[in-house]
Amino acid sequence: MSDALHSQDWAWRARAKAVLPNGMYGHLSTQMLPEAYPQFFSRAEGAMIWDVDGVGYIDYMCAFGPNLFGYGDREIDDAYIAQLRVGDVMTGPSPHLVRLAEAMVDQVSHAEWALFCKNGTDATTAAVMAARAATGRRVILRAHGSYHGTSPWCTPVPAGTTEAERGHQIWFDYNDVESLRAAATEAGNDLAAIIGTPVNQHAFLKQQLPTADYARAARAICDASGAMLITDEVRSGFRVVADGIWDDLGAPPDLSAWGKAIANGHCISVVLGGARARYGIESVFVTGSFWFASAPMAAGLVVMERIKEGGYLKTITETGNRLRTGLDEVAARHGVGFEQSGPVTMPLMTFTDDPDFRAGFFWCAEMLKEGVYLHPWHNMFLNTAMTDEHIEITLKAADKAFAALNAARLTLGPNERLLAAAANR
Amino acid sequence: MSDALHSQDWAWRARAKAVLPNGMYGHLSTQMLPEAYPQFFSRAEGAMIWDVDGVGYIDYMCAFGPNLFGYGDREIDDAYIAQLRVGDVMTGPSPHLVRLAEAMVDQVSHAEWALFCKNGTDATTAAVMAARAATGRRVILRAHGSYHGTSPWCTPVPAGTTEAERGHQIWFDYNDVESLRAAATEAGNDLAAIIGTPVNQHAFLKQQLPTADYARAARAICDASGAMLITDEVRSGFRVVADGIWDDLGAPPDLSAWGKAIANGHCISVVLGGARARYGIESVFVTGSFWFASAPMAAGLVVMERIKEGGYLKTITETGNRLRTGLDEVAARHGVGFEQSGPVTMPLMTFTDDPDFRAGFFWCAEMLKEGVYLHPWHNMFLNTAMTDEHIEITLKAADKAFAALNAARLTLGPNERLLAAAANR
Structure with missing residues (x-):
């Protein structure tokens, strides 16, 4: 996806390849994420992150946990x-x-x-x-x-x-x-x-x-x-x-x-x-x-x-409940076998009959296009800066992404990204 | 040394004893330093640290290394x-x-x-x-x-x-x-x-x-x-x-x-x-x-x-040379068997015929009284915020401390602090 929309990200990846192991190391590497996922970010605030090309996302990874009260509190x-x-x-x-x-x-x-x-x-x-x-x-x-x-x-x-x-x-x-x-x-x-x-x-x-x-x-x-x-x-x-x-x-x-x-x-x-x-x-x-x-x-x-x-816990739990219930409703409307597990404040979102995550990768890539950063196989995290508006945007994005998944599902091939990563291990 | 001068330090040590392993853990514990050494600090700037009782010291430990360009650059x-x-x-x-x-x-x-x-x-x-x-x-x-x-x-x-x-x-x-x-x-x-x-x-x-x-x-x-x-x-x-x-x-x-x-x-x-x-x-x-x-x-x-x-290296090396030469001169004047080893920017200061560091502990405690924080058995570090004035103060302090050591040396007993620490291992 070395397209114009991500030109800065790809430029940084090229420089990184020279001086970082594997071009990027550790748990923030996007090697095992859909190809469209940006690797480098320029800014974070509240519930949002912006990649180096200036595209903003509602960030449900919260830096894999550290962000509990919003970025830059x-x-x-x-x-x-x-x-x-x-x-x-x-x-x-x-x-x-x-x-x-x-x-x-x-x-x-x-x-x-x-x-x-x-x-x-x-x-x-x-x-x-x-x-x-x-x-x-x-x-x-x-x-x-x-x-x-x-x-x-x-x-x-x-x-x-x-x-x-x-x-x-x-x-x-x-x-x-x-x-x-x-x-x-x-x-x-x-x-x-x-x-x-x-x-x-x-x-x-x-x-x-x-x-x-x-x-x-x-x-x-x-x-x-x-x-x-x-x-x-x-x-x-x-x-x-x-x-x-x-x-x-x-x-x-x-x-x-x-x-x-x-x-x-x-x-x-x-x-x-x-x-x-x-x-x-x-x-x-x-x-x-x-x-x-x-x-x-x-x-x-x-x-x-x-x-x-203690109020923070009520806040993220209510946000988590709205997100979980809302996504389940949207998924059901589309007839998609969508599964959410774990606490509502640390959701994992997967699909039934999706052993190689081809549906999960497709759906997450669609959500990313709508400005929602999700993870297809790792639990996510909620923070207190997430508002009803963020959930609304997420549910609207999910509506489009589930529709796109239904339209594409039969044509989805094996998950090449995960296969390649597995082969490298 | 739960004296009035260190009343805040001792108050914090008492609270720490309840909630920290051994009252303090790791390499910044003063357990194996002279008793007068403060455990808790309130402030750091340039070449200086201040303990919680407000006493300032020229800090030759530099946080055990991290401080290269002065605290709070x-x-x-x-x-x-x-x-x-x-x-x-x-x-x-x-x-x-x-x-x-x-x-x-x-x-x-x-x-x-x-x-x-x-x-x-x-x-x-x-x-x-x-x-x-x-x-x-x-x-x-x-x-x-x-x-x-x-x-x-x-x-x-x-x-x-x-x-x-x-x-x-x-x-x-x-x-x-x-x-x-x-x-x-x-x-x-x-x-x-x-x-x-x-x-x-x-x-x-x-x-x-x-x-x-x-x-x-x-x-x-x-x-x-x-x-x-x-x-x-x-x-x-x-x-x-x-x-x-x-x-x-x-x-x-x-x-x-x-x-x-x-x-x-x-x-x-x-x-x-x-x-x-x-x-x-x-x-x-x-x-x-x-x-x-x-x-x-x-x-x-x-x-x-x-x-x-690169200028920083010249700065700390010149400061180190002044400190090393100066201390050697002062020690010689007092006829003390004083030894400095390692790079001048990471000096270790010890005494001849001082296997249990009783002379080192006494001398460092005297230097501390004069506002100079040294370490009796670990290498120290220099930073670029140290000036001629800091070295002057240090050399004047050393003059007094060597004299005090000569006066006290024959009466110094075994190093109880190190013996106790060794027994705890």
């Missing part, structure tokens, strides 16, 4: 900038380190302490290390398909890792108590931790919400065995409840990993934990050059005030 | 803020990603591509993964005592890691070609990479500059065996030369890790590499929620302009 960014002018990365922390730890401990039921870091991976890895240190054991239980970052122990692509680094892990089926118990039995006396995924958001598969039985079984196994229960809230944190999701289910974890939205896009993540994990976290040595930066903490303090106030 | 921070207002963490990168990659490739001789991340550890870990992916081999050679971050494979404290995660590594002695060759022989056909440390800055030991023979031997072993040469420039990058240090020695690496100073304290790190490592880096999957943030890249672009211009 003035109050949050002003707090960041004010602290940047006073002191950000210094030879020691500012009191904001303590204030933000207190705010998070106050907000999240199972939390008694906080350890701030930068990446979601920093937090999940530190939590695993704390669990191993606390128990003196090695084995970690993980649900099939759950993503926990890109450290050698957890990156979804094993290239460049050793078998040894990825050892001492046993997989089980999400929401399947028997499978979880069997994995715990297999781990035996070496069980260090169960990593609970608050919402199972495996790329390419429908999302699964946890059952209370499953979450409580994980808690019970950890209580009985002395293992640590870890929840990875990096993606889900504060988008479903204003607390830990498993706290709400009666299965409070010993350790939890958070990131993305906790400072509305400013770079900070955190491990939270309770008394049972304190010895573990106090035993490990983890740190980073920028982990004590005060400006993101200042932004995080504003975010935590809003989380505490 | 207006032009760099303005570039950050301007980009933050336009778009920082978005659903895709901005062109700044490409611009900064081009600027770094232009500046660093061995670099043909760049992969930006957040922590120094992200960069060293990705480099190791790329080397393993490129070669299909596992063993990494590392110099004794060299620090490369806090991922399970490299954290200096093994608590919470498995033996397996820390496997496939062989240690050698820095600057010792025979030791390096023996390690390579031991690795045999499984040699994936040698990690070269541009300046060996082992905590508690004198710094060692690399010899050209040693660096070239590492390059030759990699050439002969097909292994990758990695340099860890996270601490040393752009503080000794305006290029890779081993490029300058005729031993260009295949991969290098950079962080800390590359955006003058804004959160960004990078893996740079050449053609030989391109397949490797293109094979691995590494990413992070905030890795494509544009605001730190905007700051990095200003930094790279200054690196290219």
Whole structure:
């Protein structure tokens, strides 16, 4: 699609090809998205992003999560900038380190302490290390398909890792108590931790919400065995409840990993934990050059005030309900087998009988033409800057896109983009 | 030292004790520094930091490296803020990603591509993964005592890691070609990479500059065996030369890790590499929620302009020479066995016959009283905001501190702070 409409995007891609691995790396690469998706963006504000060719989109990816209160939220960014002018990365922390730890401990039921870091991976890895240190054991239980970052122990692509680094892990089926118990039995006396995924958001598969039985079984196994229960809230944190999701289910974890939205896009993540994990976290040595930066903490303090106030959750939930109900109605009107899974604030949209996502890719490309940026196989995110008007535009776009899909469906071929990506793996 | 002068600091420590692991975690903890060292800071500007009790210090730690052009550099921070207002963490990168990659490739001789991340550890870990992916081999050679971050494979404290995660590594002695060759022989056909440390800055030991023979031997072993040469420039990058240090020695690496100073304290790190490592880096999957943030890249672009211009290096080198010569003169006048090692822009200051650092701790505590923040066992850093006046103040302080040390030396007992810290490990 090196057409005139995207000439700037293609010019940047050409330059990028020379100096970036694969022309672009990581989860923001459009390699596995419809060809029309722009790679480079020039601006973001509220619910909107604009690509380098000046085309604007309602952005349902929210930077894959960080944007909870809208891009460029003035109050949050002003707090960041004010602290940047006073002191950000210094030879020691500012009191904001303590204030933000207190705010998070106050907000999240199972939390008694906080350890701030930068990446979601920093937090999940530190939590695993704390669990191993606390128990003196090695084995970690993980649900099939759950993503926990890109450290050698957890990156979804094993290239460049050793078998040894990825050892001492046993997989089980999400929401399947028997499978979880069997994995715990297999781990035996070496069980260090169960990593609970608050919402199972495996790329390419429908999302699964946890059952209370499953979450409580994980808690019970950890209580009985002395293992640590870890929840990875990096993606889900504060988008479903204003607390830990498993706290709400009666299965409070010993350790939890958070990131993305906790400072509305400013770079900070955190491990939270309770008394049972304190010895573990106090035993490990983890740190980073920028982990004590005060400006993101200042932004995080504003975010935590809003989380505490709670109105934001009502806002995104209502927006999510309108979007879900509206899209279902439009899809039904067109007779399309359209499926939405996961929390309404983190929707995944897929099509029935669409194993290679050819319908999803076509529909998303049509939506993009109408100024709506969706993802065909990854969960999306809502933010508080999304209004009724954004939903209206989205539903009108969907009406056109479902019609176009119906007209084209029988002619759609195999999804060449995904096939090529799969061949490269 | 819960005295009146530090009442705010102690109040914050008390609050921190409740909500932070060990009351403070990571490399900015003052647990292994003289008791008088403040833990919490309220402000930073240019060469100075102020603690929460309002006491100011000339800061020779520079946030352990990130501060190269002075705290709060207006032009760099303005570039950050301007980009933050336009778009920082978005659903895709901005062109700044490409611009900064081009600027770094232009500046660093061995670099043909760049992969930006957040922590120094992200960069060293990705480099190791790329080397393993490129070669299909596992063993990494590392110099004794060299620090490369806090991922399970490299954290200096093994608590919470498995033996397996820390496997496939062989240690050698820095600057010792025979030791390096023996390690390579031991690795045999499984040699994936040698990690070269541009300046060996082992905590508690004198710094060692690399010899050209040693660096070239590492390059030759990699050439002969097909292994990758990695340099860890996270601490040393752009503080000794305006290029890779081993490029300058005729031993260009295949991969290098950079962080800390590359955006003058804004959160960004990078893996740079050449053609030989391109397949490797293109094979691995590494990413992070905030890795494509544009605001730190905007700051990095200003930094790279200054690196290219080059005057900064003359400035910090002249300042470093004045400091080193001056301190040596003052120490000689007092007849103190005072030792300075490493580049003048990253000095380490220790005392002869001071195995438990009792003299170093006493002297640094005396310097702190005079408003000079030094570190008794970790290398320090210079920045361009340090002036003749700062050096004058430092030398006057040293005059008093050496005199006080001479008066007190025979009465100094064992270093209780370090003994306690060692006992906790």
